[in-house]
Amino acid sequence: MLSHRLRSLVVVCLLVFGATAIAQAQTLERVKSRGRLVCGVNNALPGFGYIESDGSWSGFDVDFCRAIAAAVLGDPEAVEFVPLSAAQRQPAIQTGEVDVLIRNTTWTLSRDTEWTADFAPTTFYDGQGFMVRKDLGVAELEDLAGASICVTRGTTTELNLADTMRARGIPFTAVVFEEVDTVYNAYEQGRCDAVTSDTSQLASRRAVMANPDDHVILDVTISKEPLGPATRHGDNQWHDIVTWVVFATFFAEEYGITQANVGSFESGNPEVNRFLGKEGGLGAMLGLDDDWAVRVIQAVGNYAEIFERNLSPLGIPRGLNRQWTDGGLLFAYPFR
Amino acid sequence: MASTQASKRPEPAGRGAISFWRHRGARNIAIQAVFLVAVVAVIAYFYNNMIRGLNELGLTFGYRFLGLEAGFAISEGIAYQPSDSYARALLVGIVNTVKVTLAGIVAASLIGLVVGVASLSSNWLVRSLARVYVEVFRNVPLLLQLLFWYSAVILKLPPVRQSVEVFRSFFLNQRGLYLPRLIAGQGFSSWLWFAGLALVAGVAVYFGVRRRLKRLDRPGFPSLWALGTTLLIAALGWFLVPHPPLDVDPPVLQRFNFTGGMHLSPEFAAILLGLSVYTGAFIAEVVRGGIQAVDRGQSEAALALGLRPWAVMYLVVLPQALRVIVPPVTSQYLNLAKNSSLAVAIGYPELFNVGTTIMNQTGQTLPVFTLIMACYLSLSLITSAFMNWYNRKMRLDER
Numbered sequence: 001m002l003s004h005r006l007r008s009l010v011v012v013c014l015l016v017f018g019a020t021a022i023a024q025a026q027t028l029e030r031v032k033s034r035g036r037l038v039c040g041v042n043n044a045l046p047g048f049g050y051i052e053s054d055g056s057w058s059g060f061d062v063d064f065c066r067a068i069a070a071a072v073l074g075d076p077e078a079v080e081f082v083p084l085s086a087a088q089r090q091p092a093i094q095t096g097e098v099d100v101l102i103r104n105t106t107w108t109l110s111r112d113t114e115w116t117a118d119f120a121p122t123t124f125y126d127g128q129g130f131m132v133r134k135d136l137g138v139a140e141l142e143d144l145a146g147a148s149i150c151v152t153r154g155t156t157t158e159l160n161l162a163d164t165m166r167a168r169g170i171p172f173t174a175v176v177f178e179e180v181d182t183v184y185n186a187y188e189q190g191r192c193d194a195v196t197s198d199t200s201q202l203a204s205r206r207a208v209m210a211n212p213d214d215h216v217i218l219d220v221t222i223s224k225e226p227l228g229p230a231t232r233h234g235d236n237q238w239h240d241i242v243t244w245v246v247f248a249t250f251f252a253e254e255y256g257i258t259q260a261n262v263g264s265f266e267s268g269n270p271e272v273n274r275f276l277g278k279e280g281g282l283g284a285m286l287g288l289d290d291d292w293a294v295r296v297i298q299a300v301g302n303y304a305e306i307f308e309r310n311l312s313p314l315g316i317p318r319g320l321n322r323q324w325t326d327g328g329l330l331f332a333y334p335f336r
Numbered sequence: 337m338a339s340t341q342a343s344k345r346p347e348p349a350g351r352g353a354i355s356f357w358r359h360r361g362a363r364n365i366a367i368q369a370v371f372l373v374a375v376v377a378v379i380a381y382f383y384n385n386m387i388r389g390l391n392e393l394g395l396t397f398g399y400r401f402l403g404l405e406a407g408f409a410i411s412e413g414i415a416y417q418p419s420d421s422y423a424r425a426l427l428v429g430i431v432n433t434v435k436v437t438l439a440g441i442v443a444a445s446l447i448g449l450v451v452g453v454a455s456l457s458s459n460w461l462v463r464s465l466a467r468v469y470v471e472v473f474r475n476v477p478l479l480l481q482l483l484f485w486y487s488a489v490i491l492k493l494p495p496v497r498q499s500v501e502v503f504r505s506f507f508l509n510q511r512g513l514y515l516p517r518l519i520a521g522q523g524f525s526s527w528l529w530f531a532g533l534a535l536v537a538g539v540a541v542y543f544g545v546r547r548r549l550k551r552l553d554r555p556g557f558p559s560l561w562a563l564g565t566t567l568l569i570a571a572l573g574w575f576l577v578p579h580p581p582l583d584v585d586p587p588v589l590q591r592f593n594f595t596g597g598m599h600l601s602p603e604f605a606a607i608l609l610g611l612s613v614y615t616g617a618f619i620a621e622v623v624r625g626g627i628q629a630v631d632r633g634q635s636e637a638a639l640a641l642g643l644r645p646w647a648v649m650y651l652v653v654l655p656q657a658l659r660v661i662v663p664p665v666t667s668q669y670l671n672l673a674k675n676s677s678l679a680v681a682i683g684y685p686e687l688f689n690v691g692t693t694i695m696n697q698t699g700q701t702l703p704v705f706t707l708i709m710a711c712y713l714s715l716s717l718i719t720s721a722f723m724n725w726y727n728r729k730m731r732l733d734e735r
Contacts, residue, residue: 114699147592154696162418174409177683
């Protein structure tokens, strides 16, 4: 909030005074010489990006930051996490304040262009849902006519809400807040009848409410929310690295490579051997060394392990986020 | 002085030839010119840098996006639909900022005046309460105060379905204050005739009574007579018109919220409360300083003339103190206007809030930021222009 205003000011100053200096430097070189990856994350979403009581960071998105740091720097802990509110993401990515943004960010056309962002493969396929108090007896969207609905500022959620209610002719009042914490605090205290966001976020926040059983997530999905990492326009090498780190976690799950067995994994499959860096020299093509994918899996495990560690405890099902071989949407591209 | 020194020197070159650097006027112009060139150069450098940076990102600096559909909802303000343009959304933000600023200035001035006078009271309790108020609210960050008012006070009010209600028409709950609203009824247009007649009669009575009093050379209150006449005729019309001229539109609890009536949102209430209580503490200090700047002899003389204490304050001390008070209070008003941007923390849709949402949804960081800055600058300049005018007016009254 206050820091947001300060940050915005810094961002504008960067744009005005210093953006050019950053734009020309290659992100990979910058990260290496700095010895740290600067990763923009959420800090208020248990399971995705959250600061634990001991001050450490945890979550699904946070683990992807660590995976990139492991691939590039060889140390999954060499990450500087920058907590961002939804509305702070765009300036942060546009000015190069963060090397990569992994903060449950939906890939849309206008963000791909106007935000000057490049999106890496989607790590979590989600949709927008609604959470209401059980005792209101709301079953579908039409029941919310006349309700106050809490929503986070600067999100696709905010736009989808207005779109959907307009299309269906349902009157409502949006109560819009900057910080994720403020949104759910206001909802819990009764300022709003419902709160809307990505279904995964609703499940995550419901888990930390005082009385989770008082609230119910409606069986309504009003949008497609493909969430994934984003880098800044114009640095193809860096974008390639982020892209293939994500694919590496998909690939490892598909071929049964885990955190435990990656060090000793033996296979007659040439693609797996290329993945493990035993042949093919794929690492050099990315500007990394041949062990990069092994380090990723050693650091955070394959996709299934990341998911089970962070999201399964919240009761979030795999859903669309299963391997294509199981009828899901995760589809690693060829390591060739 | 430079010329006398120059002429004293026995130079053969002649008395009129003064070195350029020794001429004060020329030197001043030269220094200012160099300074101006430096400022322009710095601005040009940053501007170039900005345009180059934007080009490298493939962005163009323009405002065409303002005509596009905004697509997001705004919780309160002038009429607005998500299908309206970004420009309209921004206007909603500007109007909301002006609204909270004006209301805040009025409230903060009242608080400041009362507390400022109270802090000089001879009553120990009143004086101490005023001091405590000033020291507490002046020394706690405003953002913290806003969050306190919003989360700890207003959101802790009873929920919608257990509102505090008065006469079944005033409702207070955590979603705000709901009041009945008066709307034009069926008989409103016919009653307007009576209202017009009442006004004309009032004016006629005023001048008639005044002339009569003048002729008789007696004191009296012609304006009271006029007011009485106007009210009487208007009230008569009220009962003569077959349908009631005004209807009451009370707030009614629907399934989720109240509809109808007037609504004061909790976000607006919190920002208004926060701004006026915070700025009021500063204004109180300014008022206290202004009163103390008036010579003690003034109030002693007024008391000696037999004026009551309130009349001493109202007629003698405050008018003189005002000249000292107005300039620093102007700064406080400007601070209040700018501090209203902190409302983003509690979700009141003012200029900064709506502006940064637009920035985020369009990706047009720099154009939107420039626009927001221009808006705040204009608002502040208008405020200070008005206050300067008022200050000059106060000065002219001085003998």
